[in-house]
Amino acid sequence: MASSWGLVRIAANAGLSTAQWMVHTTVQTGQRVVRGLAAGEPPVKIAQDLGAELRSAAQSVLGVQPVPPEHHASTDELRARGAELLRRSSDVHFVEDTHPAFERILDELTPDEARIVRFLCREGPQPTVDVRTNRPLGIGSELIEAGLSMIGRQAGVRNMDRTNAYLNNLFRLGLVWFSREEVEPSRYQVVEVQPEVQAAMAKAGRAPKTIRRSIHLTPFGEDFCTTCLPLDS
Structure with a gap:
């Protein structure tokens, strides 16, 4: 209304x-x-x-023309498109230089997100930490902050407070993945002394617990970077 x-x-x-x-x-x-x-x-x-x-x-x-309803492809139309893809896959003369999703992804990235992707492509997987309260056997442990890292700072983003939101969008687009695996243990020491991590640990109370994780580019993300982003500038 x-x-x-x-x-x-x-x-x-x-x-x-x-x-x-x-x-x-x-x-x-x-x-x-x-x-x-x-x-x-x-x-x-x-x-x-x-x-x-x-x-x-x-x-x-x-005098405004109404917007026509969005066209939804029928089952036959979808199957015809699928058959065309399979035909191209068996055509030795068909060459696909880039993934068709790359153009759409570029439209859905912010400049800060492009910086993050380029940084991950150049520097490889990055350490992240979650901060939790410490409880016996982990029972009743509360998550205080998740995914704290230096990625935004090292990538040179303008809006540092949006770093995790940027990473979530990159995950949605299939460019990054959040791993439970650690990178080199010494790299976490620099992350854990950052002001935002120290603030989360203070909020967690006595003997806070940090969970070490990492963020990686997916193979698809690596292909996107090398195809779409100037890595030497």
């Missing part, structure tokens, strides 16, 4: 005869509500129908 009234405001700002249109529409809307309730229609359905009707009416007043 909010978007429908937004269209009404646009019509008013455009200098159209909105007052007359609104009076007519309000009358029609009231009649629609009365008819619907009398027929026993659920209020939610009535509201949805009214929203669609108001949008259609406003678009007509504004």
Whole structure:
């Protein structure tokens, strides 16, 4: 409904005869509500129908073409596309230089995320730590902070506080993976003295526990980097 009234405001700002249109529409809307309730229609359905009707009416007043519904491929269309992929795979003359997803991925990366990917490609897997409260046998241990690392700082990102969100998006895109395996033990000492890790350990209370993990580029991520990013600049 909010978007429908937004269209009404646009019509008013455009200098159209909105007052007359609104009076007519309000009358029609009231009649629609009365008819619907009398027929026993659920209020939610009535509201949805009214929203669609108001949008259609406003678009007509504004001369705006409605957006066509998104096309959903049928089973036959999907199978035909799959068959074409298999045909190409057996064609010795067909050469696919890059993965078709690379272009879409570039559209879904921030500049900071591109820096992180390039850094991981250059420097390899990076250490991360989780900070937990220390409880006997680990029973009742509480996670204080997860995925603390120096990746954002070392990659030179502008928004340090978004580093974990960046890494989550890179994971979603299939470029990185979070491993339970450790890298060289000495590399964690530098991470564990960082201010954010020390703050988490202080929050965890007496004898906090750190869990050592690591972040890696996937093979797909390595291919993406070498194909799409200038690694020598």
